[in-house]
Amino acid sequence: MTDKTPYRERSATRRLVYGGLGAVIFFGIGSLIYDFGLFSWMTGTRTVLSESEQHLKTATQARRQLEEERTARRDNPDAPAPAQPTGEAGYFVPPGDEELPDGPFGESVERGREIFRNTGTNAGEFVGNDLSCANCHLDTGKRENSAPMWAAAIQYPAFRGKNQMVNTMEDRVNGCFTYSMNAQDSEHGDAPPPGHQVYKDLQSYFYWLADGAALNEDLPGRGYPSVEETDQGYDWQRGQQVFTDNCAACHGIDGQGQQDLNGRTIFPPLWGPGSYNWGAGMHRINTAAGFIQANMPLGKPNSLTDQEAWDVAAYINSFPRPADPRQTDKMDVSTADERFHEGSINYYGDTLHGVLLGEGITQERWERFLRTAPFHEPGVD
Amino acid sequence: MLAKRWPIAVSAIVVIISLGWLVARYGNDSSVSDAAEPSLEKAAVANPLTDPLYADSLGEIAAKANPENISDIVSADRGDSWACASCHGGQGQGAGSVPRLAGLPAGYITKQLHDYADGRRLNDNMQHVVSSLSDEDMAALGAYYSRLEAPGDTQPQLGGNIERGRTLALEGDWAIDVPACFSCHGSSGWGVGQSFPSLAGQHSSYTYIQLANWNNGKRNNSPIQLMRDIAQKLSDSDMRSVADFMATLSPPQTLGITRTSDDGSRTEVEIP
Numbered sequence: 001m002t003d004k005t006p007y008r009e010r011s012a013t014r015r016l017v018y019g020g021l022g023a024v025i026f027f028g029i030g031s032l033i034y035d036f037g038l039f040s041w042m043t044g045t046r047t048v049l050s051e052s053e054q055h056l057k058t059a060t061q062a063r064r065q066l067e068e069e070r071t072a073r074r075d076n077p078d079a080p081a082p083a084q085p086t087g088e089a090g091y092f093v094p095p096g097d098e099e100l101p102d103g104p105f106g107e108s109v110e111r112g113r114e115i116f117r118n119t120g121t122n123a124g125e126f127v128g129n130d131l132s133c134a135n136c137h138l139d140t141g142k143r144e145n146s147a148p149m150w151a152a153a154i155q156y157p158a159f160r161g162k163n164q165m166v167n168t169m170e171d172r173v174n175g176c177f178t179y180s181m182n183a184q185d186s187e188h189g190d191a192p193p194p195g196h197q198v199y200k201d202l203q204s205y206f207y208w209l210a211d212g213a214a215l216n217e218d219l220p221g222r223g224y225p226s227v228e229e230t231d232q233g234y235d236w237q238r239g240q241q242v243f244t245d246n247c248a249a250c251h252g253i254d255g256q257g258q259q260d261l262n263g264r265t266i267f268p269p270l271w272g273p274g275s276y277n278w279g280a281g282m283h284r285i286n287t288a289a290g291f292i293q294a295n296m297p298l299g300k301p302n303s304l305t306d307q308e309a310w311d312v313a314a315y316i317n318s319f320p321r322p323a324d325p326r327q328t329d330k331m332d333v334s335t336a337d338e339r340f341h342e343g344s345i346n347y348y349g350d351t352l353h354g355v356l357l358g359e360g361i362t363q364e365r366w367e368r369f370l371r372t373a374p375f376h377e378p379g380v381d
Numbered sequence: 382m383l384a385k386r387w388p389i390a391v392s393a394i395v396v397i398i399s400l401g402w403l404v405a406r407y408g409n410d411s412s413v414s415d416a417a418e419p420s421l422e423k424a425a426v427a428n429p430l431t432d433p434l435y436a437d438s439l440g441e442i443a444a445k446a447n448p449e450n451i452s453d454i455v456s457a458d459r460g461d462s463w464a465c466a467s468c469h470g471g472q473g474q475g476a477g478s479v480p481r482l483a484g485l486p487a488g489y490i491t492k493q494l495h496d497y498a499d500g501r502r503l504n505d506n507m508q509h510v511v512s513s514l515s516d517e518d519m520a521a522l523g524a525y526y527s528r529l530e531a532p533g534d535t536q537p538q539l540g541g542n543i544e545r546g547r548t549l550a551l552e553g554d555w556a557i558d559v560p561a562c563f564s565c566h567g568s569s570g571w572g573v574g575q576s577f578p579s580l581a582g583q584h585s586s587y588t589y590i591q592l593a594n595w596n597n598g599k600r601n602n603s604p605i606q607l608m609r610d611i612a613q614k615l616s617d618s619d620m621r622s623v624a625d626f627m628a629t630l631s632p633p634q635t636l637g638i639t640r641t642s643d644d645g646s647r648t649e650v651e652i653p
Contacts, residue, residue, distance in 0.1 A: 016391065016392075019392060020391075020395065023395060023396075050616035050619070051556075051557050051616075052554050052557045052559075052616065052619065053616075055556035055557065056556070059556070087556070088556065089556070138560075139552070139555045142555070143555050244433065244434075245433060245605070248433055248434055249433035249434065249576055249605055249607075250565065250576075253434060258573050258574045260567030260568055260569070260571060260572070260573045261567065261569075261572070261633060261634070262567070262568050262569060262571070264568040266564070266565065266567055266568065266573045267565075267573070297605060297607065298560040298564060298565065299558060299560050299607055299610050299611045300558075300605070300606075300607070300610050301558055
């Protein structure tokens with residue numbers, strides 16, 4: 001076999017040519033299969049769903065199953081009660097736009113959603129600052145751990161310690177206007193009067209979002225999560241660095257937020273005359289810490305440690321903001337502190353940055369504060 | 382023996398070349414050719430205290446810059462470097478994977494130039510071009526392009542799902558922790574402040590390549606890594622969809638200078 005004949009030499013060349021041609025042909029076919037994405041079709045494997053598509057698929061199935069179980073129960077009263085639609089991450093799945101009913105109720109839901117999304121435009125006469133409902137209830141009130149409305153809608157009426165009475169959902173929304181949207185400084189001067197259409201539309205929206213949830217159920221993702229207390233406690237001075245590193249790019253080093261070219265508030269002010277007042281839930285450092293850790297910065301949920309969340313929440317709530325509207329002219333801050341702020345974690349009534357927190361904001365006070373504020377404009381030393 | 386084996390060697394070489402070609406052709410999602418490694422060390426070196434507000438401070442500098450002095454840089458080739466306009470167009474309108482610059486925030490543009498110069502943003506062409514620019518030039522260029530006016534001429538070109546793109550822009554996809562694009566880039570995608578550039582009217586190829594680069598780590602220079610975290614959650618088709626959707630929108634109106642109407646008359650634009 002060591003003997004080489006001319007024939008075998010030619011054969012090697014020919015084999016190489018044939019082999020090369022074969023390789024080119026196979027390569028061409030392979031390229032075509034790749035280009036047209038035929039591989040998964042040939043092997044019978046399904047295209048892998050993206051994470052988003054997987055979530056959507058589970059959510060859609062959950063809603064469809066709810067519909068099927070309801071239909072089954074209409075036909076047969078002995079059929080089991082429909083299960084709550086639950087998504088990929090274990091949270092309640094509210095209905096999607098395709099389930100929006102026709103007619104006056106659907107229209108009310110849509111109006112409610114627009115008020116919720118852009119309160120200053122769609123219920124402007126009752127808004128005394130630059131905030132919207134959706135600033136604190138993200139994803140238009142659908143986001144778990146961001147006080148979602150599908151969880152709140154099934155919890156009221158209920159007794160509340162804050163005002164020592166049974167609260168309806170209208171009362172809760174009234175509170176949001178009064179405190180979080182600082183209605184005292186609005187055109188109307190107060191929250192919408194009882195029975196106002198704004199309440200009806202917002203409640204329609206909440207009720208619709210909770211479709212399929214059981215009354216009074218404590219749904220996962222309800223409210224804001226609590227951040228565990230840390231050994232070091234909270235400290236606004238430590239929070240200043242956390243704020244600069246994580247919040248200032250959007251909310252500004254001065255915390256006053258930013259608007260776009262249309263004049264729409266894109267990043268809401270976190271303190272000062274355009275923010276929530278001293279009666280809002282967010283002025284409680286623990287509440288703010290929970291919201292912040294679970295939701296901020298946008299797109300980076302749960303990126304802050306417990307300590308950072310506490311400290312930055314303290315920093316944000318260490319500055320002046322509009323007065324608590326329950327503190328009437330004749331009531332001083334220490335009385336209001338005792339009556340309305342006892343037992344809650346906050347700086348109300350403390351003197352920080354040379355300001356008595358709670359005394360409310362006048363133009364003169366705000367300007368005086370700005371001159372001595374512990375933050376400064378970027379680029380200015 | 383050698384005669385018998387050389388076909389094997391040739392085949393091996395052919396296979397290696399083919400594999401190399403395949404990797405070159407399909408190995409990278411984006412069509413950019415600058416194959417530098419992601420600059421993770423640089424990111425770690427960047428001062429975290431000033432970084433989130435870098436564009437804001439540069440915006441203040443750019444606001445005082447004089448754009449008159451940089452007309453040569455914009456429109457004339459200099460020695461071994463070339464004019465901005467030779468790629469970005471005479472009106473800063475860009476094309477394909479070259480971005481539209483007209484109407485972007487001055488601080489944003491200036492920051493990108495600094496980032497190229499300091500290796501925080503990677504692109505062979507841009508890194509070469511900025512190497513001859515002074516800080517003053519960069520600020521003046523930022524001011525110039527932020528005030529420049531160019532008509533919107535973009536079309537979706539990536540075969541993306543426009544409706545999906547619209548949803549991502551207006552609502553986000555919270556199941557994967559992606560907020561609405563417009564919750565930071567403004568209610569019509571016209572940008573916010575100095576750090577958040579307009580997206581509306583940007584070329585779809587450019588937007589897509591940036592998202593892909595953030596996704597794969599090649600671009601790494603957004604404030605508090607916001608865009609990296611968002612892009613890493615987007616699928617390739619999501620990136621195409623949202624890039625295509627942005628190209629269907631009108632670019633921002635220019636900031637407080639004249640604009641030309643269809644009939645040729647020029648009017649002052651009032652910005653609130």
